[in-house]
Amino acid sequence: xxxxxxxxxxxxxxxxxxxxxxxxxxxxxxxxxxxxxxxxxxxxxxxxxxxxxxxxxxxxxxxxxxxxxxxxxxxxxxxxxxxxxxxxxxxxxxxxxxxxxxxxxxxxxxxxxxxxxxxxxxxxxxxxxxxxxxxxxxxxxxxxxxxxxxxxxxxxxxxxxxxxxxxxxxxxxxxxxxxxxxxxxxxxxxxxxxxxxxxxxxxxxxxxxxxxxxxxxxxxxxxxxxxxx
Amino acid sequence: xxxxxxxxxxxxxxxxxxxxxxxxxxxxxxxxxxxxxxxxxxxxxxxxxxxxxxxxxxxxxxxxxxxxxxxxxxxxxxxxxxxxxxxxxxxxxxxxxxxxxxxxxxxxxxxxxxxxxxxxxxxxxxxxxxxxxxxxxxxxxxxxxxxxxxxxxxxxxxxxxxxxxxxxxxxxxxxxxxxxxxxxxxxxxxxxxxxxxxxxxxxxxxxxxxxxxxxxxxxxxxxxxxxxx
Numbered sequence: 542x543x544x545x546x547x548x549x550x551x552x553x554x555x556x557x558x559x560x561x562x563x564x565x566x567x568x569x570x571x572x573x574x575x576x577x578x579x580x581x582x583x584x585x586x587x588x589x590x591x592x593x594x595x596x597x598x599x600x601x602x603x604x605x606x607x608x609x610x611x612x613x614x615x616x617x618x619x620x621x622x623x624x625x626x627x628x629x630x631x632x633x634x635x636x637x638x639x640x641x642x643x644x645x646x647x648x649x650x651x652x653x654x655x656x657x658x659x660x661x662x663x664x665x666x667x668x669x670x671x672x673x674x675x676x677x678x679x680x681x682x683x684x685x686x687x688x689x690x691x692x693x694x695x696x697x698x699x700x701x702x703x704x705x706x707x708x709x710x711x712x713x714x715x716x717x718x719x720x721x722x723x724x725x726x727x728x729x730x731x732x733x734x735x736x737x738x739x740x741x742x743x744x745x746x747x748x749x750x751x752x753x754x755x756x757x758x759x760x761x762x763x764x765x766x767x768x769x770x
Numbered sequence: 771x772x773x774x775x776x777x778x779x780x781x782x783x784x785x786x787x788x789x790x791x792x793x794x795x796x797x798x799x800x801x802x803x804x805x806x807x808x809x810x811x812x813x814x815x816x817x818x819x820x821x822x823x824x825x826x827x828x829x830x831x832x833x834x835x836x837x838x839x840x841x842x843x844x845x846x847x848x849x850x851x852x853x854x855x856x857x858x859x860x861x862x863x864x865x866x867x868x869x870x871x872x873x874x875x876x877x878x879x880x881x882x883x884x885x886x887x888x889x890x891x892x893x894x895x896x897x898x899x900x901x902x903x904x905x906x907x908x909x910x911x912x913x914x915x916x917x918x919x920x921x922x923x924x925x926x927x928x929x930x931x932x933x934x935x936x937x938x939x940x941x942x943x944x945x946x947x948x949x950x951x952x953x954x955x956x957x958x959x960x961x962x963x964x965x966x967x968x969x970x971x972x973x974x975x976x977x978x979x980x981x982x983x984x985x986x987x988x989x990x991x992x993x994x995x996x997x998x999x
Contacts, residue, residue, distance in 0.1 A: 549821040550779035553851075553862060592778040593853040593860045620849045620864045622782075624822040631822050633782060633862075635849050689918050 551622070552632040555600040556587030556672065558679035559613065561643035562696040566661040567712050568643070569676065571668070572607050573656035578628045579669030585676065586657070587634065600637040608657045613639040614695040618679055626671040638679040640695035687713050690762075691732055694753040700736055702748040703727070732758055780851070781861040784829040785816030785901065787908035788842065790872035791925040795890040796941050797872070798905065800897070801836050802885035807857045808898030814905065815886070816863065829866040837886045842868040843924040847908055855900040867908040869924035916942050919991075920961055923982040929965055931977040932956070961987055 559570040571583040586607040590599040597615065604610050615637050622633040643659075660666070662680060667673070687693045693709045707723050727733065734754045739747035788799040800812040815836040819828040826844065833839050844866050851862040872888075889895070891909060896902070916922045922938050936952050956962065963983045968976035 548781065548818040551782050551819075551821075552777065553780050553782075589777040590780075590851070592780075595853070596849060596851040596862070617848060619846060620825060622819070622825040622864075624824070633825075633864075635851070635862075 549631070552627070552630065553590045554587055554632060554634040555590055555596060555603055556585040556634050556636045556675055557600055557604050557615075557639055558585055558618065558636065558676055559604065559608070559610065559639040559641060560662075560679075560683060560696065561641050561659060562709060562712065563643050563659075566663075568659040569662050569665060570608055570610075570657060570659050571665065573658075574669055582669040583660075583666045584669035585636075585672045590635075596635050597637070600635070604639065610639075610641060613641045614692065615639045618675070618682060621671060621675060623671060634675075636675045636679070638682060640683075640692060642696065642698055644698055684713055691730075691753065691758060697753075700738065700750040700752055702740060702750060704748060706751075730761075732761075778860070781856070781859065782819045783816055783861060783863040784819055784825060784832055785814040785863050785865045785904055786829055786833050786844075786868055787814055787847065787865065787905055788833065788837070788839065788868040788870060789891075789908075789912060789925065790870050790888060791938060791941065792872050792888075795892075797888040798891050798894060799837055799839075799886060799888055800894065802887075803898055811898040812889075812895045813898035814865075814901045819864075825864050826866070829864070833868065839868075839870060842870045843921065844868045847904070847911060850900060850904060852900060863904075865904045865908070867911060869912075869921060871925065871927060873927055913942055920959075920982065920987060926982075929967065929979040929981055931969060931979060933977060935980075959990075961990075 561568045561570065570586065572586050574580050574582050574584050586604055587600075588603045588607070590596065594602075597617070600615060601613075604613065604615075616639075618636040618638045620633060620635045624631070626632065626634075665673075665676065668676065683692075687710065693706075693713065696709060697705060703724055706727065707718055707720065710723070711718055732754050733751040736750045736752055738750045740750060741747070790797045790799065799815065801815050803809050803811050803813050815833055816829075817832045817836070819825065823831075826846070829844060830842075833842065833844075845868075847865040847867045849862060849864045853860070855861065855863070894902075894905065897905065912921075916939065922935075922942065925938060926934060932953055935956065936947055936949065939952070940947055961983050962980040965979045965981055967979045969979060970976070
């Protein structure tokens with residue numbers, strides 16, 4: 542690192558893979574590009590980092606500008622710098638993945654995104670840049686991570702039933718889980734708080750509602766507790 | 771992302787946190803900076819990414835140039851972009867962590883590193899830039915990761931005893947493990963191959979030598995097997 546040497550510098554962007562969960566599907570938010578390159582193509586929300594802007598702040602700003610989402614669980618995913626990933630020249634992107642409670646968010650396209658829309662992860666269209674690769678890495682991270690951290694809770698409403706929680710794991714992991722084993726395991730973790738409330742306005746027998754115990758989770762995480770389901 | 775807009779660009783560097791394990795300690799390799807800024811201070815090996823150079827390639831190149839290490843298990847750790855992390859101006863660094871078999875590597879300082887040396891992780895000197903922060907993130911990642919992936923094997927010789935393996939976990943996790951439970955658990959994972967060899971030239975009773983079954987690990991990983999010890 543000689544002091545006087547000055548290498549050529551890359552453009553720096555952030556991109557966000559935002560997951561949401563509805564009744565039936567795990568979904569990802571995509572924006573339709575309003576400007577070249579790849580105008581009219583679907584892409585991950587993202588854009589250029591401003592000079593000296595903190596990276597996570599840039600990701601949250603772009604997310605807000607392009608989708609209207611203001612609150613999200615956000616973690617850095619991976620930094621992609623392949624030579625030909627952007628036709629405008631050498632561009633490095635710091636990718637983030639985000640989890641949002643779908644019910645909280647009406648999405649709205651703004652700035653240079655002409656449209657923003659949720660797609661089921663199993664049915665995404667062709668994407669601009671190397672965004673399909675980034676999306677795949679994010680999906681793999683999510684699937685790996687729900688096995689040892691209860692991040693899935695970020696996708697659920699504040700209060701949820703055990704059936705909803707099981708459905709979440711089944712959807713993300715793409716496998717059926719045995720109801721009795723699942724309940725035994727998840728309750729034994731001590732991560733759920735009974736709200737002493739039941740579902741309202743349901744046709745079937747109203748199920749008990751739970752909350753996620755974030756404090757208890759932090760305690761367990763310090764000790765290296767394993768959350769595998 | 772308007773097509774014509776051109777933001778200011780950051781300098782881009784890579785930095786490597788390289789861990790090794792000897793008889794007694796978990797160690798990290800540091801280089802003494804031969805040039806400003808922070809001349810004479812200890813730092814992580816690293817340097818500027820060349821135009822369009824793949825990021826991992828840049829990390830391996832810098833590692834080789836500054837320490838002589840050519841073979842290492844290397845994974846991207848995190849990208850750091852805080853405003854004031856480099857006195858030369860806006861500089862974003864993609865950090866990697868690496869695991870090496872200490873016995874394989876005589877280290878040698880070259881290029882602009884004036885010295886390279888292994889330090890016990892519990893006794894590192896003050897570091898240049900935000901390198902102490904990067905080091906802490908890497909150490910946390912290593913401690914978290916050995917609980918659910920057998921990456922610790924990257925730190926051991928090709929053939930090792932169960933005692934060496936237990937010592938590895940105890941050193942990284944900073945806790946004593948019960949010998950019987952540890953052996954039962956580690957053998958039940960089916961990840962160890964008996965070499966039918968025993969230690970040579972030891973004063974005590976020669977212990978059996980094992981190898982890590984990489985093929986079996988890949989099989990289990992696909993299924994989401996948990997390696998927690």
